[in-house]
Amino acid sequence: MTILWSFGSVPLRQYLDVQQFDDDLRTAQRAPKKTIIMASAFMRSRFSLTSAVVKARPSPTPKIPFRPFPLKFVANMGHNVPKLNDQSLLISQAFVNGEFVDAASSETFEVHDPSSGKKISTCPEFNKQDTENAIAAAEEALKSWRKKLPRERATLLRKWYDEMQKNAADIATLITWENGKPLTDAKGEAQYAANFFLWFSEEAAHQHGDVVPSSVPGNRVHVIKQPVGVCGLITPWNFPAAMITRKIAPALAAGCTVVAKSPGETPFTANALAELSRRAGIPKGVVNIVTAMKNTAEVGETLTTDPRIKKISFTGSTNVGKLLMKQAAGTMKKVSWELGGNAPFIVFDDCADLDAAVAGAIACKFRSSGQTCVCANRIYVQESIYDKFVEKFAEKVKNFKVGYGFDDGVTHGPVIHDRAIGKVEAHVKDAEKKGGKVLVGGQKLPDLGPNFYAPTVIRDVTKDMQVARDETFGPLAALFKFKTEKEVVELANNTEVGLAGYFYSSNVNRIYRVAEALEVGMVGVNTGLISDAASPFGGVKESGFGREGSKYGIDEYSIIKSITIGGIENDLQG
Numbered sequence: 324m325t326i327l328w329s330f331g332s333v334p335l336r337q338y339l340d341v342q343q344f345d346d347d348l349r350t351a352q353r354a355p356k357k358t359i360i361m362a363s364a365f366m367r368s369r370f371s372l373t374s375a376v377v378k379a380r381p382s383p384t385p386k387i388p389f390r391p392f393p394l395k396f397v398a399n400m401g402h403n404v405p406k407l408n409d410q411s412l413l414i415s416q417a418f419v420n421g422e423f424v425d426a427a428s429s430e431t432f433e434v435h436d437p438s439s440g441k442k443i444s445t446c447p448e449f450n451k452q453d454t455e456n457a458i459a460a461a462e463e464a465l466k467s468w469r470k471k472l473p474r475e476r477a478t479l480l481r482k483w484y485d486e487m488q489k490n491a492a493d494i495a496t497l498i499t500w501e502n503g504k505p506l507t508d509a510k511g512e513a514q515y516a517a518n519f520f521l522w523f524s525e526e527a528a529h530q531h532g533d534v535v536p537s538s539v540p541g542n543r544v545h546v547i548k549q550p551v552g553v554c555g556l557i558t559p560w561n562f563p564a565a566m567i568t569r570k571i572a573p574a575l576a577a578g579c580t581v582v583a584k585s586p587g588e589t590p591f592t593a594n595a596l597a598e599l600s601r602r603a604g605i606p607k608g609v610v611n612i613v614t615a616m617k618n619t620a621e622v623g624e625t626l627t628t629d630p631r632i633k634k635i636s637f638t639g640s641t642n643v644g645k646l647l648m649k650q651a652a653g654t655m656k657k658v659s660w661e662l663g664g665n666a667p668f669i670v671f672d673d674c675a676d677l678d679a680a681v682a683g684a685i686a687c688k689f690r691s692s693g694q695t696c697v698c699a700n701r702i703y704v705q706e707s708i709y710d711k712f713v714e715k716f717a718e719k720v721k722n723f724k725v726g727y728g729f730d731d732g733v734t735h736g737p738v739i740h741d742r743a744i745g746k747v748e749a750h751v752k753d754a755e756k757k758g759g760k761v762l763v764g765g766q767k768l769p770d771l772g773p774n775f776y777a778p779t780v781i782r783d784v785t786k787d788m789q790v791a792r793d794e795t796f797g798p799l800a801a802l803f804k805f806k807t808e809k810e811v812v813e814l815a816n817n818t819e820v821g822l823a824g825y826f827y828s829s830n831v832n833r834i835y836r837v838a839e840a841l842e843v844g845m846v847g848v849n850t851g852l853i854s855d856a857a858s859p860f861g862g863v864k865e866s867g868f869g870r871e872g873s874k875y876g877i878d879e880y881s882i883i884k885s886i887t888i889g890g891i892e893n894d895l896q897g
């Protein structure tokens with residue numbers, strides 16, 4: 324075993340240079356002090372440390388609470404951002420009435436790369452008046468957009484999809500840069516996001532109405548679908564492209580125009596999408612993107628109270644959703660809310676393949692470093708397979724490569740900001756205090772950057788712990804043990820929210836029973852990944868209501884109108 328002495332604040336990434344490593348090792352051995360790092364196998368490559376085991380040397384005031392975390396990681400290479408193929412897609416303005424504009428006040432806010440903390444660029448700090456200008460543009464554009472033939476709208480959406488395909492690499496680069504997720508995931512998101520344009524370009528032309536048999540003699544009743552009007556869309560940072568396209572695509576397909584408030588943390592992907600909408604030929608004013616950070620609440624209030632806006636769709640936390648719902652009630656807007664979750668992930672002992680269940684749980688839990696609303700938050704494993712599952716699960720997590728999203732081989736990036744780190748830390752501390760055992764991770768990784776937290780696995784988690792009640796929204800896997808089907812379904816449903824739920828079983832009876840009993844809007848059976856433009860996405864209970872994607876998604880942006888024609892005589896004339 325190699326023993327490497329590092330000095331408290333010297334970051335590991337300095338050891339990318341092997342000669343430097345040797346020199347420092349010798350220096351450190353002459354001054355044995357502070358942190359001890361023991362590497363069971365230190366790969367003398369310029370890029371990676373493998374299976375590092377970090378331990379605290381007895382010290383009265385350790386800098387960070389060290390505990391064993393056998394975890395592979397890729398040291399970052401100084402956070403170089405690959406250049407965009409098309410530099411004009413990095414846009415530091417908002418998009419109103421077909422033009423990129425600044426705030427009237429010229430005020431801006433800074434946006435930072437969550438991996439390095441370095442500034443990417445700035446965006447306009449919009450206020451009420453700026454937002455009202457965007458609403459006016461959308462209202463004006465509505466007059467002609469709603470009258471376009473559905474087939475014309477379909478063609479334009481399809482062109483926007485094509486633009487996204489052409490520029491997929493740049494969209495992925497922007498996503499990784501501002502959100503931190505690994506480039507492979509960002510490429511997946513770019514495709515997922517584009518799929519909403521493809522899907523709703525097809526739906527646009529199939530907004531069928533109905534002919535209703537009337538119960539009144541001489542009446543004929545027709546049902547038509549019409550656009551609800553100007554829509555206010557508010558989206559979060561965890562999917563900078565897909566959350567916004569999942570709302571814009573059905574809105575435009577239905578004949579609505581939009582004012583979308585992009586997330587302050589990740590506005591550049593949305594701006595690139597706006598530019599692509601221009602290139603696709605979407606008329607001016609149909610899509611408007613407003614940006615704000617400090618003024619987020621002011622912009623949100625403007626969108627939710629302005630009478631010209633007829634529909635609000637929000638994705639984000641339940642608390643903000645409740646506030647926006649109160650604000651929108653004043654003008655009785657049509658609303659849909661995609662809010663927080665606390666997804667149960669259940670592994671029954673009759674699951675056909677334990678390795679598949681482990682892989683499904685890993686994919687579900689650690690996608691976007693645990694920052695998706697459908698991530699498993701509580702992993703319940705039946706007692707007879709608990710120890711085996713835990714062992715396999717922890718082993719997989721140890722092999723993660725945490726690091727900068729642009730570096731080769733990185734599987735997991737940072738979380739979005741220090742508040743997100745704070746929540747993971749609080750959940751870990753609380754679980755440990757109450758008897759949970761940390762098997763992997765359990766601490767920040769400051770050597771990688773300001774927002775890195777080690778993917779963490781805790782066993783022996785119980786229902787009195789904070790993580791059982793509250794969505795972590797970060798890289799913490801909490802492993803609970805259960806005995807019976809009835810018990811676990813009760814535990815799974817014992818929460819105010821109900822977005823997604825998952826389970827693994829090969830028993831057909833159980834599959835129907837449990838899927839029907841789970842109080843959620845989406846169930847994954849023998850899979851940990853359920854997101855698909857073709858599938859309805861949304862929750863029940865305090866996870867909100869409304870469905871996005873799928874054939875149902877367009878209904879959120881449509882109104883149903885009945886037309887009754889009276890006085891039709893039944894008998895033929897003459």
Ligand SMILES: NC(=O)c1ccc[n+]([C@@H]2O[C@H](COP(=O)([O-])OP(=O)(O)OC[C@H]3O[C@@H](n4cnc5c(N)ncnc54)[C@H](O)[C@@H]3O)[C@@H](O)[C@H]2O)c1
Binds near residue numbers: 621644661696
């Ligand atoms: N159901 C879903 O599809 C979904 C998706 C992503 C995130 N979420 C939920 O969001 C939470 C994590 O994200 P967060 O902490 O950034 O959520 P958040 O609710 O604080 O913020 C979400 C977005 O809402 C905007 N926002 C915040 N306050 C606002 C206000 N007063 N008026 C208008 N807009 C406002 C912000 O711009 C932000 O981008 C988690 O609970 C997660 O489950 C849900």
Ligand SMILES: O=CCCC(=O)O
Binds near residue numbers: 696854
């Ligand atoms: O985080 C919310 C959305 C996640 C998804 O669409 O899969």
